[in-house]
Amino acid sequence: MKITKINNRNLSFAEKIYLSEIVKGMIVTARHFFANLFHPSRIITVQYPEKKIPLSEAARFRTRHRLKKRKNGDAKCVACYMCQTACPADCIDIEAGEKEESIAEKYPVKFEIDLSRCVMCGFCVEACPEDAIAMDTLIIPGGAESRQELKLSLESLLLDSAETSERGAVNRRISAMSMQNAERKLKNAK
Amino acid sequence: MCEIITKEFLLEIAIIFVKIGILFGAVMALAGILTWAERKMSALMQDRVGPNRASIFGFSLWGLFHPAADGIKMVAKEDFVPDKADKVLFTLAPMLALVPVFVILAFIPFGDYLQIGNLKIQLQISDLPLSLFLFLAISSLAIYGAFLGGWSAKNNFGLLGAVRAAAQMISYEVVLGLTLVGIILVYGSGSIQEIVKKQGEMLFGFLPSWGIVYQFPAFILFLVAAVAENKRTPFDIVEGESEIIGYFVEYSSMRFAMFMFSEFAEIVVVSMIASALFLGGWQVPFLNETGFAFPGGILITINHNIVALIQTTAFAGKTVFMAWLLLLIRWTLPRFRFDQLMKLCWKGLLPLSLANIVLTSAILQWLGSGK
Ligand code: SF4
Ligand code: SF4
Numbered sequence: 001m002k003i004t005k006i007n008n009r010n011l012s013f014a015e016k017i018y019l020s021e022i023v024k025g026m027i028v029t030a031r032h033f034f035a036n037l038f039h040p041s042r043i044i045t046v047q048y049p050e051k052k053i054p055l056s057e058a059a060r061f062r063t064r065h066r067l068k069k070r071k072n073g074d075a076k077c078v079a080c081y082m083c084q085t086a087c088p089a090d091c092i093d094i095e096a097g098e099k100e101e102s103i104a105e106k107y108p109v110k111f112e113i114d115l116s117r118c119v120m121c122g123f124c125v126e127a128c129p130e131d132a133i134a135m136d137t138l139i140i141p142g143g144a145e146s147r148q149e150l151k152l153s154l155e156s157l158l159l160d161s162a163e164t165s166e167r168g169a170v171n172r173r174i175s176a177m178s179m180q181n182a183e184r185k186l187k188n189a190k
Numbered sequence: 191m192c193e194i195i196t197k198e199f200l201l202e203i204a205i206i207f208v209k210i211g212i213l214f215g216a217v218m219a220l221a222g223i224l225t226w227a228e229r230k231m232s233a234l235m236q237d238r239v240g241p242n243r244a245s246i247f248g249f250s251l252w253g254l255f256h257p258a259a260d261g262i263k264m265v266a267k268e269d270f271v272p273d274k275a276d277k278v279l280f281t282l283a284p285m286l287a288l289v290p291v292f293v294i295l296a297f298i299p300f301g302d303y304l305q306i307g308n309l310k311i312q313l314q315i316s317d318l319p320l321s322l323f324l325f326l327a328i329s330s331l332a333i334y335g336a337f338l339g340g341w342s343a344k345n346n347f348g349l350l351g352a353v354r355a356a357a358q359m360i361s362y363e364v365v366l367g368l369t370l371v372g373i374i375l376v377y378g379s380g381s382i383q384e385i386v387k388k389q390g391e392m393l394f395g396f397l398p399s400w401g402i403v404y405q406f407p408a409f410i411l412f413l414v415a416a417v418a419e420n421k422r423t424p425f426d427i428v429e430g431e432s433e434i435i436g437y438f439v440e441y442s443s444m445r446f447a448m449f450m451f452s453e454f455a456e457i458v459v460v461s462m463i464a465s466a467l468f469l470g471g472w473q474v475p476f477l478n479e480t481g482f483a484f485p486g487g488i489l490i491t492i493n494h495n496i497v498a499l500i501q502t503t504a505f506a507g508k509t510v511f512m513a514w515l516l517l518l519i520r521w522t523l524p525r526f527r528f529d530q531l532m533k534l535c536w537k538g539l540l541p542l543s544l545a546n547i548v549l550t551s552a553i554l555q556w557l558g559s560g561k
Contacts, residue, residue, distance in 0.1 A: 036234040
């Protein structure tokens with residue numbers, strides 16, 4: 001292994017006895033202290049979860065789940081339990097119901113996601129054969145005072161879903177892109 | 191009835207107890223507030239908000255309830271004593287850390303005197319002719335708290351921490367003592383009250399003859415040694431809160447709180463001593479026993495008790511300023527390595543403080559006022 005020897009700059013006498021440097025440092029911190037004391041608006045901390053910084057539309061984060069809807073307003077989900085099976089955190093709880101006069105005869109009576117356990121891995125989105133679940137609401141979950149508050153019910157999951165949106169396929173697109181990249185790299189390597 | 195227990199005697203005892211109560215309460219309150227101030231101040235220095243969540247009925251008062259919340263939490267925690275620990279010493283150690291700090295309070299003059307009728311109340315719990323030496327002697331007892339805490343827990347990491355603590359505190363004790371010799375030489379007294387009184391004089395008619403003016407190098411050395419005694423950053427290799435394991439590894443609950451609190455009480459006491467010795471104590475420039483006397487011959491006469499009140503307030507203000515300075519130091523400087531720490535003490539501060547003594551004596555001799 002090659003050893004690199006770094007020659008540190010020689011310190012001047014004033015630096016060696018620390019004193020002037022210490023005073024300089026304390027002036028810097030004291031200045032920050034007084035500036036923030038008299039102008040609290042300088043502080044950039046955001047009081048999460050009361051206040052949140054909105055994510056940009058283009059953000060490709062996995063965010064809170066939603067269930068997509070069909071044209072008639074029903075959930076697209078067919079209660080196939082694929083997502084529940086795929087979920088590594090075991091936080092999806094589905095109960096299936098039957099419907100006579102519908103496109104799909106199975107539908108979820110109960111669909112609950114326990115966000116306190118969710119690891120935001122996106123496996124549920126990947127697993128879904130109906131493209132019915134998405135993680136593109138741009139809401140970052142967190143900050144609740146009870147566990148119950150972190151359980152998403154079927155209603156709240158369906159709440160902000162209009163039609164199947166372009167954004168709905170975010171997860172897929174990312175993984176498709178990374179697959180392509182990987183393939184390209186493999187080719188280049190050869 | 192016994193003849194010794196006269197009315198005057200009882201009154202004197204009562205006054206002493208009142209003084210103890212007031213000073214003790216003030217120091218406890220200030221130390222409690224410091225635990226909050228430390229967090230809030232470090233936050234402000236780093237562009238953060240700091241603690242602001244603990245609230246009563248929705249009022250959080252900038253997080254002022256956090257010390258109380260901490261207290262409740264500490265009391266509620268399990269009081270754990272390791273199986274192999276020496277139970278007696280383990281219990282005694284936190285007290286040994288806390289008690290010396292409070293004993294030192296007895297020698298700190300927080301004002302001149304009050305005159306009520308023909309009763310003269312000294313604003314100091316006990317004025318001893320050599321209180322400065324007693325201060326040094328008692329403050330060095332604090333080592334026992336730290337060392338026994340690490341030793342009695344029978345935890346190897348705790349023991350190593352205790353050894354570091356003892357080495358550091360004993361080393362810096364020497365410097366602390368030697369820096370004060372300069373002060374004793376200049377003011378010719380070993381009593382803190384006497385020293386404060388001498389600082390009321392004016393140099394060239396406008397410069398207050400405070401310790402910081404006569405003994406500036408000693409002030410810096412004292413500050414460094416005091417921070418090291420206090421075991422706080424940049425000299426916190428002893429405990430190293432964040433990564434190194436310190437002497438109080440095995441402590442939990444109120445026992446740990448006592449160690450923690452002794453640290454903050456020590457900040458207050460060090461600030462008091464520093465402002466008494468170097469910042470003129472309760473002296474306010476141009477204020478003497480009967481009122482203000484400005485250089486142009488302007489006199490403003492004030493009742494002596496009001497003067498005493500102003501002086502005590504000034505002392506409190508100076509103490510708070512020193513405590514602020516100590517917090518600023520703690521949150522600005524990075525930590526010394528242990529070898530650097532020892533080198534700084536034995537090769538840097540010790541020779542410097544000796545040189546300070548020699549220089550001071552020489553100058554005093556030259557001025558012909560060697561006392
Ligand atoms: S994101 Fe992952 S952990 Fe969360 S619900 Fe979906 S599969 Fe489960
Ligand atoms: S995988 Fe899709 S269709 Fe199946 S239960 Fe989950 S959300 Fe519904």
